[in-house]
Amino acid sequence: MKRxxxxxxxxxxxxxxxxxxVSAQQLHLQLRKxxxxxxxxxxxxxxxxxxxxxxxxxxxxxxxxxLYRACSTGKHHHHLICRECGATVEFEANDIEEWAKRVxxxxxxxxxxxxxxxxxxxxxxxxxx
Numbered sequence: 239m240k241r242x243x244x245x246x247x248x249x250x251x252x253x254x255x256x257x258x259x260v261s262a263q264q265l266h267l268q269l270r271k272x273x274x275x276x277x278x279x280x281x282x283x284x285x286x287x288x289x290x291x292x293x294x295x296x297x298x299x300x301x302x303x304x305l306y307r308a309c310s311t312g313k314h315h316h317h318l319i320c321r322e323c324g325a326t327v328e329f330e331a332n333d334i335e336e337w338a339k340r341v342x343x344x345x346x347x348x349x350x351x352x353x354x355x356x357x358x359x360x361x362x363x364x365x366x367x
Contacts, residue, residue, distance in 0.1 A: 245276050249284035250293065250308070258324025259297060259305035295328075297355050316354040322363035 252269050253260070260268075266281045285306045288294035295307045295317065310328055314335075318327040334354055342350035359367075 245274075245280050246284045246287065248274050248276060249281055250288060253285070253288070253294060253306060253308045256307065258326055259295075259307045259319070261299075261303050261305055265306070297353075316356065318356045318358065320360035320363055321357050322359055322366075325360045325362070 248269060249265065252265055252272070255268075256265070262278065262282045262285055265285070266276070266278045269276050269281065285294060285296075285304075288308075289296045289306065293309055295309045297305050297317070297319075299305050307326055313330075315328045315330050316334065318329060319325070331354070334352075338350045338352045342348065
């Protein structure tokens with residue numbers, strides 16, 4: 239496990255302050271505005287480290303860019319993400335877990351893993367339309 243440097247702590251704190259998924263570049267810009275001298279490469283490394291130990295969730299944008307969000311639970315979960323504002327809700331879904339296990343078994347696979355992100359429009363954004 240990587241040691242906890244002040245830079246990594248600063249990245250984690252900045253990520254905790256975000257309500258939606260953000261790119262490394264967006265987070266780096268915020269850190270620079272806050273007066274830290276953290277470089278973009280350090281932000282990328284810290285985010286990758288946080289994701290690898292389950293402290294950050296990651297998904298890929300439509301453009302293929304990795305986006306990150308602080309993980310609020312230490313256990314397996316899924317995301318409901320607003321396409322308009324990026325607001326994200328974490329949820330658990332036993333039905334999805336059972337479905338993944340069943341499909342894997344039916345095809346002779348074991349130890350299935352999966353990622354489920356559901357995109358929609360949140361209630362706040364729906365009211366704006």
